[in-house]
Amino acid sequence: MSDQAVSLSVPSGAAHADALGPSGPKPRHIFSRRNIFLYGTLIVAALYYLLPLYVMIVTSLKGMPEIRLGNIFSPPLEITFEPWVKAWSTACTGLNCDGLSRGFWNSVRITVPSVILSIAIASVNGYALANWRFKGADTFFIILIVGAFIPYQVMIYPIVIILREIGLYGSLSGLVIVHSIFGMPILTLLFRNYFTSMPEELFRAARVDGAGFWGIYLRIMLPMSLPIFVVAVILQVTGIWNDFLFGVVYTRPDTYPMTVQLNNIVNSVQGVKEYNVNMAATILTGLVPLVIYFISGRLFVRGIAAGAVKG
Amino acid sequence: MAEIANPSVSIQNLSLNYGAVSVLQTLNLDIAEGEFIVLLGPSGCGKSTLLNCIAGLLDISKGRIFIKGKNVTWEEPKDRGIGMVFQSYALYPQMTVEKNLSFGLRVAGLPKEEIAKRIARAAEILQIEPLLQRKPSALSGGQRQRVAIGRALVRDVDVFLFDEPLSNLDAKLRSELRVEIKLLHRRLENTMIYVTHDQIEAMTLADRIAVMKGGVIQQLDAPQTIYNRPVNRFVAGFLGSPAMNFIEGQLEAGDAGAFTADGVSIPLDRYEFDKDRGSAGKPCVFGIRPEHVAFGDAAKAMPFTAESAVEIVEPMGSDTLVWTKLGGRNFSFRVEAEKTLRTGDPIRIGFDPARASLFDTPSGNRL
Amino acid sequence: MSKSERPSRLFRNLNAKVASIPMILTALVVFVGGTAWTVLYSFTNSKLLPRLNFVGLDQYYRLWATPRWLISIENLLIYGVISLVFSLVIGFILAALLDQKIRFEDTFRTIFLYPFALSFIVTGLVWQWLLNPDFGIQGVIRRLGWTSFDFDPLYNSSIVIYGISIAALWQGTGLIMCLMLAGLRGIDEDIWKAARVDGIPMWKTYLFIIIPMMRPVFITTLVIIASGIVKVYDLVVAQTSGGPGIASEVPAKYVYDYMFFAQNLGQGFAASTMMLLSVMIVIVPWAYLEFGGRKRV
Numbered sequence: 001m002s003d004q005a006v007s008l009s010v011p012s013g014a015a016h017a018d019a020l021g022p023s024g025p026k027p028r029h030i031f032s033r034r035n036i037f038l039y040g041t042l043i044v045a046a047l048y049y050l051l052p053l054y055v056m057i058v059t060s061l062k063g064m065p066e067i068r069l070g071n072i073f074s075p076p077l078e079i080t081f082e083p084w085v086k087a088w089s090t091a092c093t094g095l096n097c098d099g100l101s102r103g104f105w106n107s108v109r110i111t112v113p114s115v116i117l118s119i120a121i122a123s124v125n126g127y128a129l130a131n132w133r134f135k136g137a138d139t140f141f142i143i144l145i146v147g148a149f150i151p152y153q154v155m156i157y158p159i160v161i162i163l164r165e166i167g168l169y170g171s172l173s174g175l176v177i178v179h180s181i182f183g184m185p186i187l188t189l190l191f192r193n194y195f196t197s198m199p200e201e202l203f204r205a206a207r208v209d210g211a212g213f214w215g216i217y218l219r220i221m222l223p224m225s226l227p228i229f230v231v232a233v234i235l236q237v238t239g240i241w242n243d244f245l246f247g248v249v250y251t252r253p254d255t256y257p258m259t260v261q262l263n264n265i266v267n268s269v270q271g272v273k274e275y276n277v278n279m280a281a282t283i284l285t286g287l288v289p290l291v292i293y294f295i296s297g298r299l300f301v302r303g304i305a306a307g308a309v310k311g
Numbered sequence: 312m313a314e315i316a317n318p319s320v321s322i323q324n325l326s327l328n329y330g331a332v333s334v335l336q337t338l339n340l341d342i343a344e345g346e347f348i349v350l351l352g353p354s355g356c357g358k359s360t361l362l363n364c365i366a367g368l369l370d371i372s373k374g375r376i377f378i379k380g381k382n383v384t385w386e387e388p389k390d391r392g393i394g395m396v397f398q399s400y401a402l403y404p405q406m407t408v409e410k411n412l413s414f415g416l417r418v419a420g421l422p423k424e425e426i427a428k429r430i431a432r433a434a435e436i437l438q439i440e441p442l443l444q445r446k447p448s449a450l451s452g453g454q455r456q457r458v459a460i461g462r463a464l465v466r467d468v469d470v471f472l473f474d475e476p477l478s479n480l481d482a483k484l485r486s487e488l489r490v491e492i493k494l495l496h497r498r499l500e501n502t503m504i505y506v507t508h509d510q511i512e513a514m515t516l517a518d519r520i521a522v523m524k525g526g527v528i529q530q531l532d533a534p535q536t537i538y539n540r541p542v543n544r545f546v547a548g549f550l551g552s553p554a555m556n557f558i559e560g561q562l563e564a565g566d567a568g569a570f571t572a573d574g575v576s577i578p579l580d581r582y583e584f585d586k587d588r589g590s591a592g593k594p595c596v597f598g599i600r601p602e603h604v605a606f607g608d609a610a611k612a613m614p615f616t617a618e619s620a621v622e623i624v625e626p627m628g629s630d631t632l633v634w635t636k637l638g639g640r641n642f643s644f645r646v647e648a649e650k651t652l653r654t655g656d657p658i659r660i661g662f663d664p665a666r667a668s669l670f671d672t673p674s675g676n677r678l
Numbered sequence: 679m680s681k682s683e684r685p686s687r688l689f690r691n692l693n694a695k696v697a698s699i700p701m702i703l704t705a706l707v708v709f710v711g712g713t714a715w716t717v718l719y720s721f722t723n724s725k726l727l728p729r730l731n732f733v734g735l736d737q738y739y740r741l742w743a744t745p746r747w748l749i750s751i752e753n754l755l756i757y758g759v760i761s762l763v764f765s766l767v768i769g770f771i772l773a774a775l776l777d778q779k780i781r782f783e784d785t786f787r788t789i790f791l792y793p794f795a796l797s798f799i800v801t802g803l804v805w806q807w808l809l810n811p812d813f814g815i816q817g818v819i820r821r822l823g824w825t826s827f828d829f830d831p832l833y834n835s836s837i838v839i840y841g842i843s844i845a846a847l848w849q850g851t852g853l854i855m856c857l858m859l860a861g862l863r864g865i866d867e868d869i870w871k872a873a874r875v876d877g878i879p880m881w882k883t884y885l886f887i888i889i890p891m892m893r894p895v896f897i898t899t900l901v902i903i904a905s906g907i908v909k910v911y912d913l914v915v916a917q918t919s920g921g922p923g924i925a926s927e928v929p930a931k932y933v934y935d936y937m938f939f940a941q942n943l944g945q946g947f948a949a950s951t952m953m954l955l956s957v958m959i960v961i962v963p964w965a966y967l968e969f970g971g972r973k974r975v
């Protein structure tokens with residue numbers, strides 16, 4: 001790139017009308033070097049991300065003999081749903097042999113109340129912090145946010161003691177409380193920021209009309225914050241469904257959530273390894289968050305971005 | 312429009328579409344060497360789009376662009392001999408002012424002494440020498456805009472492109488910088504293309520103004536011509552504040568013709584029709600600017616006078632805007648600030664139809 | 679709001695205070711109380727049950743003399759460096775590629791991000807299968823004829839932590855990409871235009887203009903990655919259970935095993951306190967930079 005002034009000193013007499021030359025859009029080739037590099041890289045990366053999902057699916061549809069002989073990347077010669085059935089209803093985890101179905105229903109019984117409770121608490125917190133600041137509120141909030149960074153390992157044992165004291169250790173209710181506690185920082189932040197961004201006049205007007213704390217929350221804030229609730233639900237369902245540590249610490253074998261049970265099935269040392277059943281079980285466990293992910297699309301991105309950036 | 316012999320920038324049959332949306336349609340524009348052109352128009356009319364096409368930041372759909380006689384339609388922005396100043400300044404925030412000015416030159420591989428010389432010159436012209444070691448975040452809005460201009464200046468180019476450079480500044484600073492840009496233009500004598508939707512900026516800066524609407528240049532003329540002889544109703548209404556008065560009515564055939572509306576008849580013998588005057592009964596719009604309306608004794612001397620009553624008085628400091636009714640329409644005129652008028656006062660107004668504009672109603676074109 | 683003086687300060691905003699009780703309890707009892715409790719009991723010789731029998735720094739001496747802990751720390755460091763470097767680099771590159779006004783942007787983004795929806799357990803098990811020496815990648819390539827091909831990170835104690843890192847990157851880079859993409863999209867279009875007019879090549883624009891402008895995004899991303907690194911647990915449990923031998927142990931697993939299997943609470947508490955300390959080393963300077971200069975939050 002030499003000096004522009006030089007490259008442009010075309011004789012000023014040049015009559016532009018005759019100097020036709022290029023016109024219209026600059027021609028672009030679909031297979032320009034830029035495009036080959038760009039899409040090539042993206043496609044290679046996409047293959048890397050898709051490969052495990054593909055292998056999981058094909059493995060789960062093969063019979064064991066085919067797995068032992070064949071190649072994990074080759075599609076099944078003979079599709080069988082046997083492994084899926086087995087994973088769901090008869091795979092063994094040490095004591096019982098009723099498959100992942102037990103873990104699935106446990107996870108449902110854990111996730112639903114945890115999501116509701118944690119969002120209810122956090123949205124009220126966020127609302128109080130945004131609109132009804134009282135002295136000291138910010139201090140608690142900062143503790144909460146800092147707490148989000150403390151490794152769980154530091155707090156799991158004290159919580160065991162607290163739950164034991166109130167008689168909930170090992171029960172699903174105990175785990176629900178734990179999820180609500182650890183979901184609180186990010187969700188509170190999410191709701192606080194959302195409510196803070198809502199026009200204050202709205203809140204003022206409602207107060208002038210005589211509405212109180214709960215009245216404003218239920219009749220004005222809740223109906224207006226549907227999007228953020230959806231984001232919070234996505235965040236929590238995925239997070240709680242995928243949890244392993246709290247499940248394994250705070251529940252007993254017959255109330256283990258799906259992740260814990262999956263790990264026990266796959267990593268159990270007894271018996272012959274049935275890779276197809278293992279992969280079917282793995283897909284089954286990943287299915288709920290995957291479905292949420294593919295349905296919610298951009299909202300999911302917003303959810304995790306909101307949760308991650310700020311938390 | 313008059314042919315320009317050696318245009319500095321020449322745009323020929325330029326079209327630009329975003330998919331199915333057509334933003335600019337077969338636009339032609341020739342800009343003379345050293346001319347200051349202002350692109351003026353309402354938001355979304357395609358001013359920035361046109362500027363970006365000239366800069367090479369957008370791929371055009373049809374047509375050609377010449378700068379200094381060279382076809383630059385397919386050139387990269389850096390090779391077009393243009394410098395550009397953005398509304399948001401677009402300074403590189405992590406670099407000092409000096410780095411901001413020199414970065415492009417260093418990348419282009421210019422010798423050190425040359426870079427230093429150009430920066431010194433730009434800093435001297437823009438009076439930003441004391442700021443050279445600061446980062447943009449430590450500058451005021453006006454200073455930032457100066458640096459942004461400096462970045463275009465050091466490129467030593469023929470054509471400057473400005474995209475609403477002053478609209479992020481407060482009113483006072485804006486008028487100061489407006490004067491500075493005018494002085495800069497006088498000193499550099501470069502071609503400048505300046506986008507704005509502020510008509511005062513347009514009127515004060517431009518050699519010629521291009522008024523745009525919906526991706527089409529409506530009128531390209533000297534500011535006074537555009538102001539006094541707008542080619543259509545849109546241009547007439549867009550320029551001027553307070554806005555031109557419009558009265559809808561029709562042409563009457565008489566010895567010299569007249570305009571009638573709701574009981575008023577305005578003689579048109581002094582009005583210069585553009586082409587054909589049109590047949591009798593033709594619906595049209597009569598427009599007259601508030602400052603061309605006389606009142607009281609001065610009105611008596613005018614070719615057209617009417618009696619009316621004051622409806623609203625709006626003092627604006629330097630003068631006062633008075634609203635009344637004429638031809639069944641709201642009608643405003645300007646009086647000196649000292650005049651005290653009250654609502655309901657009977658008044659006499661008058662004007663010279665030679666200063667008015669007459670537009671065909673369906674097409675909006677000047678008659 | 680409600681600044682007007684009322685008789686009692688305590689009852690002002692009473693409803694808000696009542697509603698905040700769960701938050702206050704969580705903050706004070708669980709976060710502050712629980713942390714303090716664990717730190718306190720890390721100075722005791724608690725075994726099966728917590729006992730306030732102080733032994734000074736004994737647990738810490740023992741901890742740092744335990745090979746398993748040392749391996750855990752070493753693994754964490756390797757895993758941490760790999761995660762940080764590669765997820766930032768890959769995440770940024772993917773985001774920059776997606777930011778080129780490409781076709782199918784949504785499809786690509788969906789593909790890169792979906793692993794993030796999966797749990798570490800699922801991630802670990804899939805990669806355990808892919809890296810299976812007999813049937814996985816190594817097996818396939820050997821069967822293709824290259825019989826000396828070696829790629830069995832999960833069964834080779836010197837590289838097992840890299841095998842785990844591959845899985846972690848697969849799961850987590852999508853998120854980093856999303857954060858980076860949001861950062862890139864937040865940059866004023868005009869900056870790009872100005873750089874083009876200045877004739878600055880794209881890679882230089884990224885390196886000298888865009889990346890410096892994205893410093894805040896990078897810092898937050900760094901903190902997110904760092905706090906995730908310390909917590910790594912499920913992935914290891916699922917992929918290797920700490921094996922072969924103790925070659926892929928990590929601190930979080932050490933804590934869990936000593937608390938709930940080895941019945942050596944004191945060791946568990948000391949190890950978890952060390953984890954807390956390491957997080958503080960990352961968080962405190964960040965919080966100081968982020969909030970120290972300005973007024974809070």
Ligand SMILES: Nc1ncnc2c1ncn2[C@@H]1O[C@H](COP(=O)(O)OP(=O)(O)OP(=O)(O)O)[C@@H](O)[C@H]1O
Nearest residue numbers: 329332334352353354355356357358359360361508
């Ligand atoms: N990427 C795009 N895709 C589709 N339409 C676009 C795109 N960018 C701009 N437009 C449309 O092109 C038209 C012209 O836009 P442009 O930015 O040139 O307006 P403008 O005259 O500069 O307005 P303003 O004064 O607000 O800056 C607008 O109607 C806008 O909606």
Ligand SMILES: [Mg+2]
Nearest residue numbers: 358359360474
């Ligand atoms: Mg614009």
